[in-house]
Amino acid sequence: MPAVNQIEATFIQSLKEILPPDRVLTAAEDIVPYSFDGTAALKQRPGAVVFPLTAEEVSECVKLARRNNVPVVTRGSGTGLSGGSVPLSGCLVICLVKMDKLIEVDEKNLTLRAQSGVITKEIDDAAAKVGLFYPPDPGSMKISTIGGNVAENSGGLRGLKYGVTRDYVMGMEVVLPDGTLTFLGNKCVKDVAGYSMKDIFIGSEGTLGIITEVILKILPRPKARKTMLALYDSMDAAAKTISAIIAAKIIPCTLEFLDRVTVQCVEDYAKIGLPTDVEALVLMETDGHPVVVEEEAAQMMALARANGARDVRAAADEAEGAKLAAARRNAFSALARVRPTTILEDVTVPRSELATMVAFIDSVAKKHKLQIGTFGHLGDGNLHPTFLTNERDLEEMHRIEIALEEIVDETIRLGGTVTGEHGVGLAKKAFLKRQLGEGSYELMRSIKHALDPQGLLNPGKIFDPRN
Amino acid sequence: MPSANLLKSIDYSVLQQCMHCGMCLPTCPTYVETKMERNSPRGRISLMRAVADGELEVSKALSDEMYYCLGCLACQTACPAGVNYAELFETARAEVEQAQVNDGMQRGFWRWLSLNVIFMRPWLLRLIGRVLRVYQSTGLEKLMRKVHFFGLMPRSLAALEPQTPHIAAQFSDDLIWPEETPKGGRSYRVGLLTGCIQDLAFSNINRDTVDVLLANGCEVITPRSQSCCGSLHAHNGELELARELARRQIDSFDLDELDAIITNAGGCGSHLKTYGHLLHDDPFYAAKGKQWDKKVKDIHEWLVQIRFRKPTAGAGVGEVTYHESCHLCHGQKVVSQPRQILNSIPGLVFKELPESNWCCGSAGIYNITQPEQSQKLLDRKVANLRQAGAPVVATSNPGCHLQIANGLRACGEHPCHEVTQPVTLLAQAYRAERGAEILLRGSAV
Numbered sequence: 001m002p003a004v005n006q007i008e009a010t011f012i013q014s015l016k017e018i019l020p021p022d023r024v025l026t027a028a029e030d031i032v033p034y035s036f037d038g039t040a041a042l043k044q045r046p047g048a049v050v051f052p053l054t055a056e057e058v059s060e061c062v063k064l065a066r067r068n069n070v071p072v073v074t075r076g077s078g079t080g081l082s083g084g085s086v087p088l089s090g091c092l093v094i095c096l097v098k099m100d101k102l103i104e105v106d107e108k109n110l111t112l113r114a115q116s117g118v119i120t121k122e123i124d125d126a127a128a129k130v131g132l133f134y135p136p137d138p139g140s141m142k143i144s145t146i147g148g149n150v151a152e153n154s155g156g157l158r159g160l161k162y163g164v165t166r167d168y169v170m171g172m173e174v175v176l177p178d179g180t181l182t183f184l185g186n187k188c189v190k191d192v193a194g195y196s197m198k199d200i201f202i203g204s205e206g207t208l209g210i211i212t213e214v215i216l217k218i219l220p221r222p223k224a225r226k227t228m229l230a231l232y233d234s235m236d237a238a239a240k241t242i243s244a245i246i247a248a249k250i251i252p253c254t255l256e257f258l259d260r261v262t263v264q265c266v267e268d269y270a271k272i273g274l275p276t277d278v279e280a281l282v283l284m285e286t287d288g289h290p291v292v293v294e295e296e297a298a299q300m301m302a303l304a305r306a307n308g309a310r311d312v313r314a315a316a317d318e319a320e321g322a323k324l325a326a327a328r329r330n331a332f333s334a335l336a337r338v339r340p341t342t343i344l345e346d347v348t349v350p351r352s353e354l355a356t357m358v359a360f361i362d363s364v365a366k367k368h369k370l371q372i373g374t375f376g377h378l379g380d381g382n383l384h385p386t387f388l389t390n391e392r393d394l395e396e397m398h399r400i401e402i403a404l405e406e407i408v409d410e411t412i413r414l415g416g417t418v419t420g421e422h423g424v425g426l427a428k429k430a431f432l433k434r435q436l437g438e439g440s441y442e443l444m445r446s447i448k449h450a451l452d453p454q455g456l457l458n459p460g461k462i463f464d465p466r467n
Numbered sequence: 468m469p470s471a472n473l474l475k476s477i478d479y480s481v482l483q484q485c486m487h488c489g490m491c492l493p494t495c496p497t498y499v500e501t502k503m504e505r506n507s508p509r510g511r512i513s514l515m516r517a518v519a520d521g522e523l524e525v526s527k528a529l530s531d532e533m534y535y536c537l538g539c540l541a542c543q544t545a546c547p548a549g550v551n552y553a554e555l556f557e558t559a560r561a562e563v564e565q566a567q568v569n570d571g572m573q574r575g576f577w578r579w580l581s582l583n584v585i586f587m588r589p590w591l592l593r594l595i596g597r598v599l600r601v602y603q604s605t606g607l608e609k610l611m612r613k614v615h616f617f618g619l620m621p622r623s624l625a626a627l628e629p630q631t632p633h634i635a636a637q638f639s640d641d642l643i644w645p646e647e648t649p650k651g652g653r654s655y656r657v658g659l660l661t662g663c664i665q666d667l668a669f670s671n672i673n674r675d676t677v678d679v680l681l682a683n684g685c686e687v688i689t690p691r692s693q694s695c696c697g698s699l700h701a702h703n704g705e706l707e708l709a710r711e712l713a714r715r716q717i718d719s720f721d722l723d724e725l726d727a728i729i730t731n732a733g734g735c736g737s738h739l740k741t742y743g744h745l746l747h748d749d750p751f752y753a754a755k756g757k758q759w760d761k762k763v764k765d766i767h768e769w770l771v772q773i774r775f776r777k778p779t780a781g782a783g784v785g786e787v788t789y790h791e792s793c794h795l796c797h798g799q800k801v802v803s804q805p806r807q808i809l810n811s812i813p814g815l816v817f818k819e820l821p822e823s824n825w826c827c828g829s830a831g832i833y834n835i836t837q838p839e840q841s842q843k844l845l846d847r848k849v850a851n852l853r854q855a856g857a858p859v860v861a862t863s864n865p866g867c868h869l870q871i872a873n874g875l876r877a878c879g880e881h882p883c884h885e886v887t888q889p890v891t892l893l894a895q896a897y898r899a900e901r902g903a904e905i906l907l908r909g910s911a912v
Binding site for chain 2: 025027028029030032033034035036037038040051077078079097098100119140142143332333336337340341342390391392
């Protein structure tokens with residue numbers, strides 16, 4: 001990795017010339033809480049944390065860092081699950097949570113414009129006020145910032161029908177590694193003027209630029225929604241149901257599942273009356289025009305029964321829907337309580353391989369004597385094998401490493417990806433080349449090198465930069 | 468002088484249980500105010516962990532942070548991993564007190580006077596109450612205010628003066644017999660905790676609690692001159708004094724003879740239910756502490772558990788909204804029961820309060836130690852009450868009751884003009900039944 005500098009006193013002095021002192025944090029008590037994000041077992045203390053309010057301030061900070069050869073890590077609410085915003089020792093953290101202005105909801109063009117620090121849920125709330133809808137709903141949407149979502153290309157529960165964050169980004173304001181402020185994209189649905197540069201920055205994990213503002217596409221809000229729950233004695237039967245639903249030309253907005261271990265943990269924790277001998281619990285939702293929703297729901301329930309569901313229930317109204325969704329909503333909480341450390345993975349396979357993959361994870365857990373609860377998005381093949389462990393038990397942590405290697409190899413063999421929605425960051429870095437192969441891995445590195453030759457923006461994330 | 472590191476000595480897995488996912492951030496009133504991680508639960512836990520790991524010194528800044536925390540425990544409701552923040556926060560405050568990073572004669576004196584002297588001696592607390600009562604009832608208070616006497620005091624102290632609670636005309640022991648037996652036969656035998664502030668300012672609510680219990684077949688045992696439960700001490704870093712008060716409290720009840728021990732103050736209840744943990748190292752009290760925890764019930768929790776009788780008469784109120792005491796909803800997870808009680812009262816129209824479980828800024832003595840942040844939270848609460856539009860708000864903790872009453876009084880014109888408690892409304896409804904009976908009997912004659 002190219003040599004970089006740590007923050008020194010003169011640098012801090014210069015920062016305080018750009019920003020008022022209350023937006024430049026350097027005391028230990030202030031910056032220790034920025035040593036980590038939402039990822040387990042990763043931490044590193046930065047040298048300073050700054051809170052710009054405008055893109056110009058971000059640009060000035062980046063220019064200063066460049067002159068001093070100091071690495072910069074961008075951060076939103078710090079909920080990421082791959083270590084993307086974990087600092088480098090002594091680096092500058094640019095935290096965008098105070099850039100939180102929702103600039104415009106444009107009902108004529110169905111777009112929404114916001115600064116990067118706006119909370120994801122507030123985006124959808126603002127759209128909802130005028131009957132519109134921002135579909136991506138990552139698990140942390142009440143906390144995560146929209147800028148962080150775009151930088152990580154976050155997913156959520158509605159991926160199958162509505163896609164992911166990328167599908168909603170129409171434009172963005174970006175501060176480039178040399179401090180240049182630029183705008184990519186616009187409100188036009190059609191735009192083929194040159195390379196689609198914004199797309200390179202979506203999911204770039206803060207390695208290519210700092211996104212300071214976004215223009216998002218929004219949709220009319222679906223008028224009705226129906227929630228259903230199905231219980232299965234085999235994962236295969238659950239997977240067959242999903243194939244049958246899609247073969248029937250129905251695209252549900254939600255198809256979530258919990259495996260046996262997760263159902264048991266949920267029942268232990270929340271006591272909601274679930275049978276603990278099921279192999280799979282599936283939560284299904286369809287949304288849209290009320291008449292269509294009723295028809296599709298009836299069809300989905302019939303298909304679930306025909307494909308071997310032990311029990312199928314539908315919610316009569318929103319309140320009952322929330323009750324049925326309780327198991328899925330509690331899945332992560334229930335798992336997280338079992339042991340001190342919870343490692344959440346997000347390997348993803350083509351939908352058709354999902355049952356195979358779940359069975360494989362189960363066998364790996366048995367083989368290495370580990371506790372792994374798997375839940376996730378049945379509709380898009382995105383799994384969350386969750387390791388329940390203790391980071392202080394080094395021997396067990398070592399077994400987890402081996403198990404993870406095996407899971408990754410199988411994922412790649414089945415044509416999948418090591419990360420469906422959490423990003424590479426530090427956590428998946430070791431597996432990236434294996435999945436991509438030499439060609440596309442080097443292509444990525446050359447793009448990074450072209451834009452950030454000094455290697456100062458979030459260095460060491462996704463891959464190690466060229467020397 | 469380096470002293471035993473309390474954070475180092477607690478079970479590390481409690482610290483480790485925090486996976487820093489950030490779910491607590493949007494529920495934390497101080498984080499939402501500043502958007503700085505150190506002002507958030509996961510940020511504070513990371514500081515505690517850094518101290519436990521020997522990576523951070525116990526400093527004045529650390530102490531300031533621990534006292535900026537409201538201790539509202541909203542983070543515990545939001546936490547997917549079940550982190551015991553209450554224990555961490557109490558230990559951290561004890562740690563900073565032990566390290567004496569907060570030296571300052573004045574702070575030390577007031578802490579000593581209140582925590583070590585006044586709130587350890589029930590007789591002294593009540594004596595002060597009596598003096599205040601005379602001062603308030605003889606018109607002396609009005610006179611002092613009229614001549615702007617408080618203008619002579621330091622501004623911070625003068626600002627607190629109007630918040631002095633109004634002392635009740637009689638304390639609980641004057642209103643409640645040591646043993647009271649229900650008329651229609653006894654189904655349960657319960658002990659009643661009268662509290663300290665509750666006793667001084669809201670003895671009538673203790674009386675209402677007894678009436679409601681009697682109406683539901685509970686015999687009520689109320690020991691005289693009860694001590695503070697120790698929550699004030701535990702929340703302010705004085706765990707040893709808290710243990711002493713817990714032992715005293717346990718000794719004043721015959722646990723084997725009681726079905727439950729009833730508390731009607733959210734803040735006290737949340738602490739009372741942790742005596743088992745507080746005394747787990749005490750060879751004489753560890754077992755009793757566990758037994759105690761099982762028997763302590765919040766009044767609303769208990770009433771719903773024993774399927775309280777729905778009143779047949781109203782309480783003379785229409786629209787009522789409900790503010791949740793943090794330590795009742797987040798600390799004790801008693802959420803639906805007070806609403807069930809309100810909804811059981813004929814004629815009462817229940818209206819939800821926006822952000823009903825967002826701290827009102829009272830938070831024990833937070834309104835005294837952090838007046839600025841406390842006022843911001845109070846303003847937010849008053850604005851939400853305006854949005855709810857109900858003329859009456861019910862709550863179930865003396866701190867919240869006083870804080871909201873002060874907030875409404877200060878803002879003058881406001882649709883909400885009465886603060887009361889669910890048990891008071893229920894007691895009024897039961898009393899109205901008797902009134903109706905007497906009327907009926909009267910008309911029959």
